[in-house]
Amino acid sequence: MKKYQLPAKDSIxxxxxxxxxSLISALFLSSTSTAQEPVRIxxxxxxxxxxxxxxxxxxxxxxxAADYFYNSKGGILGGxxxxxxxxxxxxxxxxxxxxxxxxxxxxxxxxxxxxxSAVANTLNQTISRHNRRNPGQEVxxxxxxxxxxxxxxxxxxxxxxxxxxxxxxxxxxxxxxIAADLDIKSIYIIGQDYSFGHVVSETTVKLMNEKRxxxxxxxxxxxxxxxxxxxxxYVTKIVSSGADAVITGNFxxxxxxxARSIIDSGLDIPIYTxxxxxxxxxxxxxxxxKNRIRLVHNGVTNPFPTEERKQFNRDFKLAHPNNDVTQPRxxxxxxxxxxxxxxxxxxxxxDIALALEDMRFTTMSGEEIWMRGEDHQIFQSLSISVHTDExxxxxxxxxxxxxxxxYKVPLEDTxxxxxxxxxxxxx
Amino acid sequence: xxxxxIFATLNGLVTGFLLFMLASGLTLIFSMMGVLNFAHASFYMxxxxxxxxxxxxxxxxxxxxxxxxxxxxLGAMIERYGLRRVHQSGHVAELxxxxxxxxxxxxxxxxxxxxxxKNYQTPDLLDFPLFTLLGQExxxxxxxxxxxxxxxxxxLYYVLTKSRVGIIIQAAITHPQTVANLGHNVPLIFMGVFGxxxxxxxxxxxxxxxxxxxxxxxxxxxxxIVFVIxxxxxxxxxxxxxxxxxxxxxxxxxxxxxxxxMPDLLNxxxxxxxxxxPLNDLWxxxxxxxxxILPYLLLVLVLIFRPTGLLGKREE
Numbered sequence: 244m245k246k247y248q249l250p251a252k253d254s255i256x257x258x259x260x261x262x263x264x265s266l267i268s269a270l271f272l273s274s275t276s277t278a279q280e281p282v283r284i285x286x287x288x289x290x291x292x293x294x295x296x297x298x299x300x301x302x303x304x305x306x307x308a309a310d311y312f313y314n315s316k317g318g319i320l321g322g323x324x325x326x327x328x329x330x331x332x333x334x335x336x337x338x339x340x341x342x343x344x345x346x347x348x349x350x351x352x353x354x355x356x357x358x359x360s361a362v363a364n365t366l367n368q369t370i371s372r373h374n375r376r377n378p379g380q381e382v383x384x385x386x387x388x389x390x391x392x393x394x395x396x397x398x399x400x401x402x403x404x405x406x407x408x409x410x411x412x413x414x415x416x417x418x419x420x421i422a423a424d425l426d427i428k429s430i431y432i433i434g435q436d437y438s439f440g441h442v443v444s445e446t447t448v449k450l451m452n453e454k455r456x457x458x459x460x461x462x463x464x465x466x467x468x469x470x471x472x473x474x475x476x477y478v479t480k481i482v483s484s485g486a487d488a489v490i491t492g493n494f495x496x497x498x499x500x501x502a503r504s505i506i507d508s509g510l511d512i513p514i515y516t517x518x519x520x521x522x523x524x525x526x527x528x529x530x531x532x533k534n535r536i537r538l539v540h541n542g543v544t545n546p547f548p549t550e551e552r553k554q555f556n557r558d559f560k561l562a563h564p565n566n567d568v569t570q571p572r573x574x575x576x577x578x579x580x581x582x583x584x585x586x587x588x589x590x591x592x593x594d595i596a597l598a599l600e601d602m603r604f605t606t607m608s609g610e611e612i613w614m615r616g617e618d619h620q621i622f623q624s625l626s627i628s629v630h631t632d633e634x635x636x637x638x639x640x641x642x643x644x645x646x647x648x649x650y651k652v653p654l655e656d657t658x659x660x661x662x663x664x665x666x667x668x669x670x
Numbered sequence: 671x672x673x674x675x676i677f678a679t680l681n682g683l684v685t686g687f688l689l690f691m692l693a694s695g696l697t698l699i700f701s702m703m704g705v706l707n708f709a710h711a712s713f714y715m716x717x718x719x720x721x722x723x724x725x726x727x728x729x730x731x732x733x734x735x736x737x738x739x740x741x742x743x744l745g746a747m748i749e750r751y752g753l754r755r756v757h758q759s760g761h762v763a764e765l766x767x768x769x770x771x772x773x774x775x776x777x778x779x780x781x782x783x784x785x786x787x788k789n790y791q792t793p794d795l796l797d798f799p800l801f802t803l804l805g806q807e808x809x810x811x812x813x814x815x816x817x818x819x820x821x822x823x824x825x826l827y828y829v830l831t832k833s834r835v836g837i838i839i840q841a842a843i844t845h846p847q848t849v850a851n852l853g854h855n856v857p858l859i860f861m862g863v864f865g866x867x868x869x870x871x872x873x874x875x876x877x878x879x880x881x882x883x884x885x886x887x888x889x890x891x892x893x894x895i896v897f898v899i900x901x902x903x904x905x906x907x908x909x910x911x912x913x914x915x916x917x918x919x920x921x922x923x924x925x926x927x928x929x930x931x932m933p934d935l936l937n938x939x940x941x942x943x944x945x946x947x948p949l950n951d952l953w954x955x956x957x958x959x960x961x962x963i964l965p966y967l968l969l970v971l972v973l974i975f976r977p978t979g980l981l982g983k984r985e986e
Contacts, residue, residue: 291777293887296785436959466926470962472882472891473685475812476926477958479677482806496891499787500883507881509799509807523787527883565784642789 281326282319282590284309284580285346285354287366289334293469294495296522297358300569301387302329305355307559308574312581319581320588334358336365343369343382352381352592353580355573357388357407358494360439364391364398371400374592374668381668383592385580387573390517391438395618399663402592404599404619406576408541410442410492410517412659414450416625416652417515417539421488422454429459431486433477433501435493436465443492443517461486469497474504482510494518499527506531513537520630521569526640528630533644536630541621542571542608544628544646545635549609556637567639575612575621579604593670613654618663626651673804678927679920684812686919687819691874692892693899693911694826695867701843701906702863703753705761708768711893712775713868717741717875718884719783722790730793738873745868749861772889780886788884815877822870823912830908839863843906898969904982913980918965925964931956 286305288298309325318324328351330342339362346354356366363386374381384403386394392409421427432447434440444463451458461484464477471477478501481489489512493501498519505514506528512535519528519536528536547553552571559568568574583598584590600616612623628646632638635645696710720740721733748771756767792811799807830836842849842859850856875888882888899918903910932955936942943953972979 291780293885293890295780295886296787299785465959467959467962469887470891472895473681475681475684475881476678476923476961479674479681479806480927480958483671483674483804496787496883496885496887499885503881503883507809507811509802509809522785523789523885526789527787529789529791640786640789 279318279322279324281324282584283326283328283349283351283353284577285328285330285342285351287330287332287339287342287346287354287356288358290329290331292333294334294358297495298331298334300522300566301355301357301573302327303563303566304559304568304570304573305577307562308577311555311558312574312578320584320590325577325581330354332356332362334362336362339366340369343373347373347380347382352590353383353385353595355385355387355576357386357570357573359437360389360391360394360442361437363389363394364438367394367398367400367403370402374402378668381592383580383595385576387576388570389439391442393438395620396662399618399661399665401596401619401665401667404576404596404614404621406572406579406621408623408625408657409620410439411446412657413517413539413625414443414446415659416627416650416657417490418447418450418454419652420537420539420627420650421490421515422451422458424488427458427487429461429484429486430488430490431462431464431481431484432460432490433462433464433466433481433493434491435468435497437468440465440468440492443490447490466497469495471497471500474501475508477501478504478508478510481505482508486512488513488515490515492517495522499524502528502532502536506535511535515539520646521567521639523640525630525638525644526642529642529644530632532630534629534631537627537649538630538646539625539627541623541625542575543610544626544648545637546648547608547636549607552606552608553636555607565641567637569639571606571608572621575604575606578606579614593668611654615661618661618665620661622654622657624651624653625657673806674927676803677806677808678923680808680812682920682923683916684816684819684919685923686916687816687823688874688878689892689896689899689919690912690915691819691822691870692896693903693915694823694908695870696896697900697903697906697908697911698863699867700900702839702860703757703764705753705764705768706897706900707867708765708893709771709775710768710868710871711889711896712772712779713741713745713871714875714878714892715779715886715889716744716775717872718790718879718888719779719788719875720872721876721879722788722884723783725790730791734873734876737876738869741872741875742865742869745872746861746865748868749864753864754857754860772893776886776889783886785886788879790879790884792880811881815881818873818877822873826870826908895965898965900979902965902969902972902979904979907979907981910979910981918968921964921968922961925961926958928957931959 286302288301289295290298306327309327313319314324332339332342366384370382370384386405388407390407390410392411395405432444434443448460502519514536516538519538556568579602583595586598587594599614602614603611605611612621614621626648627650628648631647632644634647638645692714696707699707717737721737724733724736756763796811796814798810800810800813801808838854842856846856899914900911903914932953
């Protein structure tokens, strides 16, 4: 608590009773709050603008998980509550820098961020620089969704942890799946024109050439992110290319518009995606997308393996009837960070980072996942699920439609090598 | 290639006509009041959301009729009780007012309808392919969109040039004092034009919502492009807005459909660059990649070479 400096005209202390009361109560509150000062975690993602729905969905899950697992049970580290501080970065790297400054000025040392690899890359560099220059005030980047491989390869950092499988890991599984389908003779790749979209395109071409050289890549298209009003002109090209399947890394409005245009054009080919579910997308695709839209993802979908996970879903739906548990990896990330805090009895990012390295953790789905120490990449099983209304215990968007797992690859088979050469801070 | 060309043309026309429905209202309001309505695309979004809510209970067709009416009424109210008061403080105040209004509407939409994509679907009646050409379907709904927009264009053109109301409106644009002296209620005309303009934007939203998806960012995505259109067409020129809308619709559509890019140009010139060249991104750029940015390029060119726009007269 800082000293109060009263203006000169109020030089007689406690002249006004109201002021006195407020001062006393402020002192009183501050003395108790030092004992139970909350652990503050920033959630930095787009909370307004075109991609707001994705960001808000993540925020809801993080807040719910913090309350559900910890705050309602007396907090962590002997009674400290977790406080989630939302920071709206509008999915812009520039805005993220500003919000990062804000987080610093509020003394926040853990930042959850997921949407857009461009933002994650900027944040990664900003945090590395900040931590180098400000020892003792380090910040930890918990990346729950940005999947550009570079974050755990060339640009890997001691202060960055990724809780989602990166694009190459996912594409490895997806191309295996496509390669096994002998009916597919040609594919069309379309994506947003930014780092992740390019990674999807390049890796798909490379892997398809290795696994099924006979499959022809009949299209490899980029469009500006969040700028396209109508995807029909693109779909016209897809149709005329005669492709047997489409692969896209699109998310948010770009995903739903693309899928919708493909379906509206009468083109009946499978669409392989990363993010074509939840936040209104499942409801919008509805019957027309049934058995055609597939996603590669980590975490489980129908059928849900454990009662614990089902109960989490039910309780979440009770609290937020219009939302879904879209990204259970956020819950895993929070649980692992808290486990690291409890193990080290510390909220210092350095201690947390060390504890997270090579941590093995059993998720609420009953699966053991592993945070590799060498590059801070999570490993867990990966699945390919289909958009359908059959066998769906937990649907998405209250639409009756949801995801059902068709193909599952265990942790060991998702392993990829890393070129990460991490610079570890000295303490 | 032929079917790509035909469909690119059709898609370009659908987009172009849709853009015109927005641009026509914006340019009319501008020529009357001398103020660019920054919130115009927000009324487009409101149209889609109102129609979505109405369609849940009464079906698509009720939404089609009533959503634009509600939006138009809302627009007229905003003119009557908001813009008219602000008008006394000058154009800058009006500009700032509409600018703030755009944010307010976007936030309000998110507050009432939520941030996720809405499941606003095309009506079953129009859920069939109008025709199939060389293996591609053209949906009946797109045909319907085109019919409505062309109908609006013809109707608007007729009303403005042939009817008595249109003549008064045209007179009020250039000589408001004289029109008032002749006994016409100019503020009422302004309110009417604002209402009709926003209703047109709302109608555009109603018919675009199911195909271009209904989500809180829909105003932002379309907002800037509408301004580009009215500037290219010439501020205040309805015919200019029409030409510019179709031009931009077709331009984008053809650009996406084309497969040419810098590599082709370089081949033609006999130049080649290494992949490690620092400007590699520039040398490998292709037309579809930059298609959505082309209208802005066109805007810059028009402003340089013809600052009044294609058909604009307003320059001393």
